[in-house]
Amino acid sequence: MEIMDMGVSVPGRYWHRLDDGRVQCDVCPRECKLHEGQRGLCFVRARENDQIVLTTYGRSSGFCLDPIEKKPLNHFLPGTPVLSFGTAGCNLTCKFCQNWDISKARADDRLQQQASPEDIAQAALQSGARSVAFTYNDPVIFLEYAVDVAAACRDVGVKTVAVTAGYIGAVARPEFFAGMDATNIDLKGFTEGFYHKLCTGSLDAVLDTLLYVRHETDTWLEITTLLIPGQNDSSQEVGALSEWVAERLGPDLPLHFTAFHPDWKMRDISATPPATLMRARDIACQAGLRYVYTGNIWDQAGQSTYCHDCGACMIGRDGYTITSWALDAHGHCAACGEPCAGLYEAVPGRWGARRAPLFIAAA
Template structure:
């Protein structure tokens, strides 16, 4: 197996992983919370390096990323494991799987890049499960991808250490992060983690020059109070800026939350409208196909600049980064340097 990065060797063949915010101390023969970083004889191994379970060519809007190479395709890869155990996980069948899963197959970094190019994709996204715990693989593939002019994307829960984020930042363009709640209690109870490391990582990703978009799955009775949503929006405004796209998505029952009802669309609309009032330029609703709040509007004049229906995208009032109606600036990533 592939030796891991970012760990310390301790006494008695014990190691401490410093990749994610759990900072697991792992005894010989055991694995971290993620289930895929394993201590064998005092050496930490990344057991899923080059092991893929999900591969697809998706519209970039499916990530969702609305201001990063809009209208393009993204070659998307996932493996097994996660450093969270969210009760509402929609990909639990792979995120909570073990290494014995027979569907895992080999895909070398070089081959992944070539498959991405052959697909006509403008970027590679590590997604479906948590990419942080796959660190060595995106690091290797990302370096090759950048040389070929491809963009690179993490679809992440953000539970990564400063060390891990600084290292992967050298090959990463976009950080699409779940801000699942603005409550530490929610994170501890529902996800098995903490809020502050995610806020720290998200702010650092912005500081390091990555394109950042946030997603919050709005769950009835769990994180849907307007007070909490306002606090979250204010944090984004203060720490990431008003041009940060924030996606508020509709919850559907899944995994261990089958008894929770879907989110009322009016609840999402109220959050969207409050975000606009607070000064956020680009709020969006998700999992509400065909809703006008999926579109991008000019923050200066309100004119429609990007129209979306499902995952199809049509630029209607935008030339380069300029609104054709009023000349206002629209912030988005149009190309990879």
């Protein structure tokens, strides 16, 4: 936490005063306790005029149309474009961060575009995006902005997606996820040691969020685990993670294993071999999970969706591109009629693997 000048800000929603004169932010499990002029570890939530404020409301590091599969979400409106954006900062300190230039940035370093919630909702509608994703950095830390954008999107029939590490406090969870139609939560590892050493966070807090979203909300949930050689990729850890997901969240929950590449403060570790992801997928399937995927590698079999009843390929994929579709209008397997968990339209989108930067002119 440090003292510095702050720009335009809006009041935060979750905080309280302590007896010692400090103010505690309650958005995430860090519970940063601040004196006047200090910012929390996330860098964007601060104490100003004796209250917690969000200093990045209405400002973004940029907007882009992405394939929904890139989030990754394989069971939520497949093939459709999603308007993606983030802000700056993060409430974890992952040494392997793949978006460190945004998540580790100081607010004013990266926030070049301004847009109101209504601006973003209209831009999504006009661009043909079926959803808006809060991504690139964790939307938990810009909760007030994300929640307001979600409400504006819902007003015009656009869905919303949170790509998050799930490191959010119990008091803030209900409002945050009530606004989200889907979420992909990073389950970064399956030991407290991993979270403590590489993220300065807590596994239990993330597991609590996963249980909350799965059992107490209507938000569609998928999970991603980035496998890092020698850190969280052992067969034992992958097996324990997969068994927990199957038993506590259910066999229909999609799980993505993705490949690490050297970045940020872990450039001395090699990229994840494809064989490691394929082995992890096999372990998870053996644990009873029905929809397990590999990512950041070329693996058509590991990126396609199969019917757990008859084994037919229901959605064929080559990277982010849909190559075949065998679901009926109700999202059931065309071969045997078994339901495929998720949210589908009668026909898939045709967006493919394109990435299209978008400029939103503030009204």
